[in-house]
Amino acid sequence: MRRFAGPFFLVVGLLGTPACVAQFAAGITGGTWEGIWGVGTQPAAMLLHQDRAEINVFRLGADVHNSFLELRSEGVGLFGFNNRVTANTSTDQVTALGTSDRAVMVDLRVMGPSFACRLGKHDALAFTTQVRTSFVALDLDRIARKFGVDTLHIEPGRTRRLDDITARAAAASWLEFGPTYGHSFKLGQKIRLHTGATLKYAMGIVGSSIHLEPPVLSGLNDSVQTITGVDLDYAIAIPEKVQPTGQGWNGDAGFVLEFLRRDSIRSVRSYWLRIGAAVTDIGSITFNRNARIHRIRQGATTVEELNALRINTVDQLDTALSSLLLNDPNASRIGTSFKIGLPAALHASVDISPWGAWALRFEVVRSLRSAPAALSTRDQVSIVPRYETRLLCIAFPITFDRYGNAGIGLCMRLSSFMIGSDRIGGLFGLNDVTGADVYFGAKVRLRSRH
Numbered sequence: 478m479r480r481f482a483g484p485f486f487l488v489v490g491l492l493g494t495p496a497c498v499a500q501f502a503a504g505i506t507g508g509t510w511e512g513i514w515g516v517g518t519q520p521a522a523m524l525l526h527q528d529r530a531e532i533n534v535f536r537l538g539a540d541v542h543n544s545f546l547e548l549r550s551e552g553v554g555l556f557g558f559n560n561r562v563t564a565n566t567s568t569d570q571v572t573a574l575g576t577s578d579r580a581v582m583v584d585l586r587v588m589g590p591s592f593a594c595r596l597g598k599h600d601a602l603a604f605t606t607q608v609r610t611s612f613v614a615l616d617l618d619r620i621a622r623k624f625g626v627d628t629l630h631i632e633p634g635r636t637r638r639l640d641d642i643t644a645r646a647a648a649a650s651w652l653e654f655g656p657t658y659g660h661s662f663k664l665g666q667k668i669r670l671h672t673g674a675t676l677k678y679a680m681g682i683v684g685s686s687i688h689l690e691p692p693v694l695s696g697l698n699d700s701v702q703t704i705t706g707v708d709l710d711y712a713i714a715i716p717e718k719v720q721p722t723g724q725g726w727n728g729d730a731g732f733v734l735e736f737l738r739r740d741s742i743r744s745v746r747s748y749w750l751r752i753g754a755a756v757t758d759i760g761s762i763t764f765n766r767n768a769r770i771h772r773i774r775q776g777a778t779t780v781e782e783l784n785a786l787r788i789n790t791v792d793q794l795d796t797a798l799s800s801l802l803l804n805d806p807n808a809s810r811i812g813t814s815f816k817i818g819l820p821a822a823l824h825a826s827v828d829i830s831p832w833g834a835w836a837l838r839f840e841v842v843r844s845l846r847s848a849p850a851a852l853s854t855r856d857q858v859s860i861v862p863r864y865e866t867r868l869l870c871i872a873f874p875i876t877f878d879r880y881g882n883a884g885i886g887l888c889m890r891l892s893s894f895m896i897g898s899d900r901i902g903g904l905f906g907l908n909d910v911t912g913a914d915v916y917f918g919a920k921v922r923l924r925s926r927h
Contacts, residue, residue, distance in 0.1 A: 502538050502888075502897065502899065502914075502916045503840065503857075503859035503861055503874035503876055503886065503899050504861060504863075504872040504873075504874040504886050504887065504888025504897040504898070504899055504916075505872070505888050505890070505895055505897060505916065506518055506519075506826075506838070506840065506859075506861075507519075507751075507826060507828050507838045507840065507861070508863070508865060508870055508872070508890065509525060509526055509836075509865055510526045510528070510865075510867065510870075510890075510922070511525070511526075512525070512526055512528060512531050512593060512920075512922075513531045513533055513591055513592070513593040513603055513605065513920065514533070514536055514588070514895070514918060514920070516593070516603055516605060516657050516673070516675060516729070517586070517588075517605075517607070517729070517757065518755060518757060518824055519673070519731045519733065519753055519755045519824065519826075520657050520659065520673030520674055520675045520729050520730060520731045520755065521659055521671040521672055521673035521731050521732055521733045521753065521755070522673070522733075523593045523601045523603050523657065523659055523673065524601050524659045524660075524661050524671040524673065524733075525671065525733065525735070525751075527924075528595075528922045528923060528924055529594065529595050529923045529924060530592065530593065530594040530595065530922075530923040531592060531593045531594075531920055531921065531922050531923070532591075532592045532920060532921040532923075533588055533589075533590065533591040533592065533605075533918070533920045534918070534919040534920055534921060535587070535588065535589075535918055535919060536586075536587070536588040536895075536916070536917070536918030536919075536920075537585075537586070537587050537588075537916065537917060537918065538584075538585070538586050538914070538915070538916035538917075539584070539585045539914060539915055539916070540582070540583070540584040540585075540855075540912065540913075540914040541582070541583050541584075541912045541913050541914065542580075542581075542582045542584075542855055542878070542911060542912030542914075543580070543581040543582070543911055543912060544579035544580055544581075544878070544880050544882070544911065545579060545581070545617060546911070547882075547909045547910065547911050548909065548910040548911075549909050579615070579617070579880065580613050580614060580615050580617075580848075580853070580855075581612075581613070581614045581617060582611075582612065582613050582614075582853075582854075582855055582912075583610075583611070583612045584610075584611050584612075584854075584855075585609065585610050585611075586607055586608075586609050587607065587608045587609075588605065588606070588607050588918070589606040589607060589608065590606055591603065591604060591605040591606055591607075592604055593657070598661075599660060599661045599662075599663075600658075600659065600660050600661075601658075601659040601660075601673075602656065602657070602658055602659075603656065603657040603658075603659075604654070604655070604656050604657070605654065605655070605657065605675075605677075606652070606653075606654040607652070607653050607654070608650075608651075608652050609650070609651055609652075609653065610648070610649065610650035610651075610682075610683075611648065611649060611820055611852045612646070612647070612648040612852075613646065613647055613648075613820075613847075613848045613852055613853050614644060614645070614646040614848065615644070615645040615646070615847065615848050616643045616644055616645050617644060631694050631695070631696040631702060632696050633696045633697065633698050633699055634696060635695075635696050636693055636694065636695040636696070637693070637694055638691045638692075638693055638694075639691050639692050639693065639694050639704070640691045642689065642691065642692075643689055643690060643691045644687060644688075644689045645687070645688050645689075645847075645848045645849045646685075646686065646687045646848050646849060647685070647686045647687075647817055647848035647849050647850070647851060647852050647853075648683070648684070648685045648686070648852075649681065649683065649684045649685070649762060649817050649819075649852055650681075650682040650683040650684075651679050651680060651681050651682055651723075651762055652679070652680045652682065652721075653677040653678065653679045653680070653727050654677060654678060655675060655676050655677035655678055655727075656675070656676065657673055657674070657675040657729075658673065658674060659671065659672060659673035659674075660672055660673075667736060667737040667738075667739070668734070668735070668736055668737070669734075669735040669737065670732060670733075670734055670735070671732065671733045671734075671735060672731070672732045673729075673730070673731055673732075674728070674729065674730040674731075675727075675728060675729040675730070676726070676727075676728050677726065677727040677728065677760070678724070678726060678727075679724065679725045679726060679727045679760060679762050679819070680721045680723075680724055681714065681721055681722045681723030681724060681725065681762040681763075681764050682716060682721065682722060683714060683715060683716065683722065684712070684713070684714040684722060684723060684762065684764040684768070684815070684817050685711070685712060685713040685714070686710075686711065686712050686815070686817060686848065686849040686850070687709075687710070687711040687712075687849060688709070688710045688711070688849045689707075689708075689709050689710075690707075690708040690709070692704050692705060692706045692707040692708075692776075693705050693706045694780075701779060701781075702779065702780040702781075703777065703778070703779050703780070704777065704778050704779065704780065704783060705775070705776075705777045706775055706776075706777075707773055707775070707776035707777065707778075707802050708773065708774055708775070708776075709771075709772075709773040709776065709798070709802070710770075710771070710772050710773075710849070711770075711771050711794070712764075712768065712769065712770040712771070712815040713768070713769055713791060713794065714764035714765075714766065714767055714768035714769075714815075715767055715791055715792075716766075716767060717767050720766060720767075721766065722764050722765075722766045722767055722768060723762045723763050723764035723765055723766060723768070724762065724763065725760055725761050725762035725763055725816075725819075726760045726761075727758055727759070727760030727819055728759050728760055729755060729756065729757040729758065729759070730755065730756055731753060731754060731755025731756070731757075731824070732753065732754060732755075733751050733752070733753035734751065734752045734753070735748050735750070735751050736748060736749055736750040736751070737749070748828075748830060749829070749830050749831070750827075750828070750829055750830070751826075751827070751828040752826070752827055752828075753824075753825070753826045753827075753828070754823070754824065754825045754826070755823075755824045756821065756822070756823055756824075756845075757821065757822050757824065758819040758820050758821045758822060758854075759819070759821045760818075760819050761816050761817060761818045761819055761851070762816065762817055762819065763814060763815070763816045764814065764815055764816070764817065765813065765814040768813050768814055768815060769795060769810060769812075769813060770810070770811050770812040770813065770814070770815050771794070771795070771798070771799070771809040771810055771811065772809060772811045773798065773799065773802050773803060773809050776801075776802025776803055777802065778801050778802055782801060783801070786801055795809075795810065816850075817850070817851060817852065818846050818850055818851025818852065819846075819851070819852060820844065820846060820851070820852040820853050820854045821844070821845040821846050821851070822842055822843060822844050822845055822854040823842070823843045823845060824840065824841070824842055825840070825841045826838060826839065826840040826841075827839045827840075834864050834865055834866050835862070835863075835864055835865075836862070836863050836864075836865060837860070837861070837862050837863075838859070838860070838861040838862075838863070839858075839859070839860055839861075840857075840858070840859045840861070841857070841858050841859075842854060842855070842856060842857045842858075842859075843856055844856055855878060856878060856879045857876055857877065857878055858876070858877045858878075859874055859875065859876045859877075859899075860874075860875045860876075861873065861874045861875070863888075865890075868891070868892055869889075869890065869891060869892075870888075870889070870890035870895075871887075871888070871889055871890075872886075872887070872888040872889075872897070873885070873886065873887060873888075874886040874887075874888065874897075874899045876899050876900070878911075882909070882911045883909075884899050884900035884902060884912075885900070885901065885902025886898050886899035886900055886901050886902065887901050888916075893919055893920045893921060893922050894918075894919045895916075895917060895918050895919070896915075896916070896917040896918075897915075897916055897917070898913075898914055898915045898916070899914050900912060900913055900914055
């Protein structure tokens with residue numbers, strides 16, 4: 478199987494190479510002084526503290542996740558895994574082609590020069606810059622089921638549909654920047670409604686997508702096996718020098734309903750309950766510079782020719798696959814512009830502060846888009862207890878994805894410096910590992926005079 482499917486998934490690998498937005502960072506999300514760090518998942522976050530202004534020094538987050546392979550824990554102890562990897566591919570979890578959302582995802586976000594400031598008591602304005610890349614691949618259930626199988630052979634006179642080499646994938650890297658505006662409404666003596674919206678210009682750096690339908694493998698005789706009915710769509714945009722490959726717009730919007738304590742001035746924390754919701758990354762990027770779109774219909778080749786195919790760089794894709802499957806190096810190209818939707822998601826949260834510096838947060842993240850037409854985020858539920866003062870915050874995020882994979886994390890903030898991971902528990906054998914993430918950052922805060 479590896480030998481046979483290798484050239485096809487070399488295509489997936491090449492298209493996904495540039496992809497590498499820690500999309501959640503549950504341990505820091507919702508902190509009282511998260512501020513400008515949180516506008517990416519909740520634009521109203523910059524209104525949830527009393528700092529007069531904030532300047533971002535840096536923030537970086539990286540997240541890698543899959544729904545197929547697990548590194549199994551073998552008891553409590555640092556790195557206590559005994560090198561045991563299993564494929565989570567039971568029959569009831571392997572769904573029909575085109576309906577599976579079990580995925581492999583890689584996500585990276587770097588926040589650059591950014592700031593936020595208060596405009597009076599009820600308004601705030603921020604300007605953020607970020608470099609982001611994201612990759613998602615779906616329909617890989619059957620590949621995981623064949624994990625460890627080295628070759629694929631079919632008897633003469635037999636045919637079968639190759640569901641195990643089907644894939645849907647999308648990847649993009651882009652720079653985005655723009656303003657966030659927020660306004661607070663006083664709904665009662667102790668009730669506030671904080672709202673925020675962001676509009677960002679998105680500059681495409683790299684974009685790609687692939688959609689491979691299952692072809693048919695036939696055994697003609699002992700030495701000849703053919704692959705027919707290959708339906709493959711792929712698009713890619715690679716920059717030349719430092720020129721952008723596309724452009725588009727992105728936007729976020731959200732609100733937080735806040736219930737204040739009776740004595741919010743003397744209390745360590747001014748609120749006892751916050752209920753919030755937001756929709757993020759609702760835009761798209763059109764890649765139209767140095768971009769290529771290819772479509773192959775009813776392509777055909779032999780297993781021997783496929784094994785002999787060599788693709789060393791992305792530039793070779795234009796002619797190599799078309800020559801192999803259509804016997805014409807230029808037959809597959811159909812256009813020079815394509816669009817990729819950004820990873821839109823819905824966020825809903827409840828943050829409770831029962832007493833003192835203690836708080837408990839519940840959050841749900843639901844992806845709204847899917848590959849290959851768009852990027853997507855990881856669906857997730859999190860429960861985050863935390864202890865927080867103005868100088869110090871310690872949080873213990875517990876996260877679950879839709880397949881029951883759990884993660885235990887730790888996040889710490891000292892003044893304006895933050896570091897954390899939502900899945901640090903795997904290092905100590907406390908849970909099975911289906912991915913890894915880390916995030917850290919620093920900022921300068923200018924306090925209010927009152």
